[in-house]
Amino acid sequence: MINRRKIIKLGATGWLLSHASPLAYANTPSARQPKIVWIVLRGAMDSLHAVVPTSDPDLKKHRADLINPIIKNVLPLNKDFSLHPELKTLHQWYQQKQMAPVVAVASHRTRSHFEAQDKLESGLTGTDYNDGWLARAFQSYQMHYQTSQQTTQKAEALAIARSIPLSLRGKLPVSTVYPSTLPDAEADLYDRLAQLYQDEPLLSERLQAGLNTRDMLSEDAKKSKRANFPKLAKMCGELLNQQKNTRCAMLEMSGWDTHNAQVNRLNRQFKTLDSGLKQLKQGLGKTWDDTIVVLATEFGRTVAINGSGGTDHGTGSALFLAGGCLNGGQVFGQWPGLSKSQLYQGRDLQPTSDTRSWLATILQQHWQLTHKELATVFPNINIINKQLIS
């Protein structure tokens, strides 16, 4: 199976090279159909509860009541880190070298959820956000796509949401999809609405995009009544698998703001997240081999437990990278330590790398974005000197 796939890859590469100037394709390693799934965990997931630094001597001093209930069942990654017991799928992928956490990351230093999400999604440092990093990256990728596919057809972007999240807001149209419980209106009404909107470019475009995505959904997905994360993840995977030219998708999951009762709440949250990731892979089918999944959250939480069995807003957090073509099975990022003097402002995990460096590296290695293009996505951000894509 693997051999055959490799042969097909090589064959396709040869074909491309023979039909195009070598310069344009110098960066194209294969006939991969590279896709990116960007998942934002809203509310600030406590990274120390997800990727537990089991060998850090100070961990228990700060948060014994959070660690003790899970420590016996954590899933080991290496001698220093383990995953939360409910993150079984992520653990399995790690063992298959298809998952890698990045510890101690941040892209900003704000502790406001909303400002932090804006910064994470825009990828910028200012306060005025008109577009998202994924939208800008996708715009650059669009050109690579059209030349590599020898087509004038456009690559598509998809958000599993009712409205377009900031990450994907930009110059290119984006489809959104979300399960509905209402019956479809008759086709005739849509035709007349298209007439009604003929002088309203924005409404016309939204109508067309909405109808296009609806057409692609299976009857099953259309009727799915409750929109929980695993269902949305499955829908996302299936759509990416069906549509060859849809090259990036975004998912969101909320409920991470655990100011109280964190142990029980995160048991549930991680379980749902993990089952969603499993569904995503299932939905992707063979496309999984060409997909990189990135999970991020807006910031980390306080290293110490607070007065109500939870944690407050902090700084450094973790990223999860996964996918069939990830060079995984390792823990990335430099661990800063948890002793009081090593903490950021004496309370938070000290970030040791910028979230955007990892995103930029993925864009460079997976979508073949050039340095010049990367500078428009993330101004002044360095690339990580590591092979992230296999």
Add this chain to the structure above:
Amino acid sequence: MSLNSKDIAFNRFGYGRVFNQPDQEPSDPSEWLISQLKPINLDSQLTGSYASAINLNNSKEIIYQLGKFRQLTRRQQQSSSKSKKQNKKISKDQSNMMAEGSPQDKIKQSRRMLTKNAYSLQAHTLNNAITSNNSFQARLLDFFSNHFSVSATNINMRALAPTLEREAIAPYLSGYFANMLIAVEQHPAMLIYLNNVQSIGPRSTIGKRRGKGLNENLSREILELHTLGVNGGYTQNDVRELAMAITGWSVNYEGINNKTQSQRDAASDSFHFRDAAHEPGVRKILGKKYKQRNALQGVRILQDLAVHPSTANYMSHKIARHFIADDPDPDLVNAMSNAWLKTNGHIKSVLTVMIKHPASWSVNAEKYKTPRDFLISCVRACGSTKMADKQLLQSLKIMGQAPFNAGSPAGYDDTAETWNGPEALISRIEWVNKLSQAVNKSAIDIGETVIGESLTKQSRKIIQRAESRQQAIALLLLSPEFLHR
């Protein structure tokens, strides 16, 4: 789309005209709007079906019922863990207990009653907006309710959330912002939602005894979302100081739980200051010292925050963005902000400035209606109030704006970008398609009433050519003129 000032007064400031209600036209649109700036007493409108559907219309009684609910579930957990330890003989008795009147049954009933009550309260506010002759006032209530957003995250919050706007917002709609702010931050729904009941001063009596500590959640959101705004000039240290100042701000469980009706009535308030959890000492916020020793410390800080220049600017911008345009005229925001500072945050004075400012009457309808806005104005336009409560709330859920479900203390976003996505438009179309089946009126009549002169020739032509009366209604409600205000 060009609008006349009466249409603007109805559609942009309020929720639009009600069909078939001829005596609603004001002679002076501005004065008519200003006359609506007064408190709302939602309880006085608990009539008709709501009088029977809403058993509990205040937070004290809801807290009392939640206390009983908790007792029931606790007793049930204890008895089931006890019977597990004993042998199988008991299991027969247990299965008998599943019958009616059993503990499980009582728990179910209690939960159902609390949930039903909460939905009825949500629907009552919604219906007030649908039927009100002062829909500008109703919109103002919705604005502040979303500004101080609380989410129904569990049974406690579901039951309590709808009382926040009734008790801490509606009575303060035209007065000083500081009074609304204090009422909100001391309301049980907010104290529970943002975990302040669990926040304990590390050096307070309880803090020292149990080694428990602060929870910064409420403090941070007060500064970031309720007053100064995220770039309002506060630091992490201010967040901590305010958190300490409001330690001990809690819910009056003692005065409510296990008390008789008359004792509960006598308990003055659902707010309770727990001295033993309050962090002693002087607090310093934004450079100013606060030496008070009790709940007054936090109150004084809130009073200062309410009139801070950052608050004046942040709130004026947010109000103008809600009513007038996503990107409001800077001159309008400035004028409002100056009025805020001059009048110490007097809401009526600030809104009067907005009403009298020419930028508020721009002939371009720049606001894209949110789902709540759209639903209320659709039902008003069709002159139909026959939609059942359940349908109304379900509709909002489908369109993405279920009450008390923003899922974040920032509330629902207020700009077009959030609501005009492709999927959102399709759900709106499907919803209108269903609604239109129940409307037996002429679309053009409705259009002339509610949209007025701004209904374009083009839209009129397409509506008139519709293949059925229902389709014409759907096209009218989905026309660009009706989607914007």
